[in-house]
Amino acid sequence: MSSTRTRGLWVAHGTNGVVGSIRHDEDDYVVVMAGADAETGRYPSLEVAKGALHSHMPPGSSWPRYAQH
Numbered sequence: 220m221s222s223t224r225t226r227g228l229w230v231a232h233g234t235n236g237v238v239g240s241i242r243h244d245e246d247d248y249v250v251v252m253a254g255a256d257a258e259t260g261r262y263p264s265l266e267v268a269k270g271a272l273h274s275h276m277p278p279g280s281s282w283p284r285y286a287q288h
Contacts, residue, residue, distance in 0.1 A: 229265070231272055231283035238276055238283055241268045250275070 227243035239252040239259070247261040248268035252275055259275055262268040273282055 228288045229285045230288060231285055233276065233280060233283045239272050241265065241272060241285075
């Protein structure tokens with residue numbers, strides 16, 4: 220059995236509340252949208268993950284505020 224260690228967590232806040240999160244695992248940044256049952260995708264850097272999360276928000280959404288936990 221393998222386990223993945225989480226190195227960081229960022230929660231994305233839009234104008235109406237939490238819209239998703241980004242988790243930094245061993246090698247990837249994992250995007251999960253709020254209310255989703257599965258991850259949206261895995262990305263090589265935090266900046267790419269932030270852009271991907273924003274691209275999955277409704278059209279015209281403002282850039283979310285990220286809070287590290």
